[in-house]
Amino acid sequence: MSSEFGVPEPVSLSAMGEDPIAESSVRLALPAEADRIGEIQVTAWRATYHGLLPADVLLDLNPAQFAAQWRAALLSPGEARNRVMVALAGRELVGFAAITPSDDPDADPKSDALIAELAVDPAATRAGHGSRLLNAVVDTVRADGFTRVTVWVNSTDDVLRAFYTEAGWSPDGAHRELDLYGDESVRIKQIRLHTDPGSAD
Template identity: 45%
Template sequence: MADAGVRPARRGDAAAVADIQVRAWRHGYRDLLPEGVLDRVTGPEAAEAWRERWRQAATDPPSPRHRLLVAVASDLVVGFAAHAPAEDPDLDPAATAELITLLVDPVHARAGHGSRLLAATADILREDGFRTLVTWTFEDDEVTRTFLGSAGWAPDGTARTLDMGEPIRQIRLHTDISDR
């Protein structure tokens, strides 16, 4: 796809990013989250809150090391990734970054957009001096684990349990992004 790429998000991308998030979560998390939770985090009120959050991420991030990237195809936003210095207390935020989210619109899945977003994220973070990249994923999310695993990610042995009306376990994955 010659007209596909990745660029920093702009203010005008916030609505598309929020819409992609809602569609991707409804599609990818429908079997992973308790009944009702998905409706709450993807409903109209939540979607508006996400639009504001992504608008702020694009225009006024908490630091220069917080970034929101979008994947585009024919000038259409088809996916996004957000990253920042890691905040987990056992990690060094000067050397370790967190991939906060990486989502592709289900309509545009399996066209290389996720891989382009992941590569662009790693390139930017490497330039910023980060050596390791981590992310949290639902333990039962085989799609994400397989995608990231194919790019060299693996569990680092850390897990957490979220209370979503019932306990939902997440695991932390990591990868080395340092120049070798």
């Protein structure tokens, strides 16, 4: 199924062994992996939003609640172009990305895709998993007929912004503020980055 959507099939990096396993790969997620996806999302959010959100809010994040939402999404994705992809280190799931037609007010969902989430377990960063996920996302949205893909990043997250810009993404001028509680007591500023999936090699 992976190759059908432009994502390379896992390839073994070892010629030895009766059951060779790729050292790293990316493929479509399975419903049974929802628990691990929820765990990674909570761990990644606690790192990403440290100092931006109150500590008690981050502490209260519940992996099981996130997992239930991911399981439902994987079992009933709705829109055919809703995709959840996972990065693997051997057999271990270490990251994931979720892509969907964009629901931004200025977007055309027929041509604009949105990375709703892209997260790697902080314990598995700096091993290329994020880049492999991003490349697979671009390949997949291109195969699904999108001509543009966007992502929102926190305006103060220089590391994440550099991750995207070094891959060829750039700001498109859009920005927003998330109001966590609806009373303006906790607001997070974000900027939108974009790329043309058709421009990838």
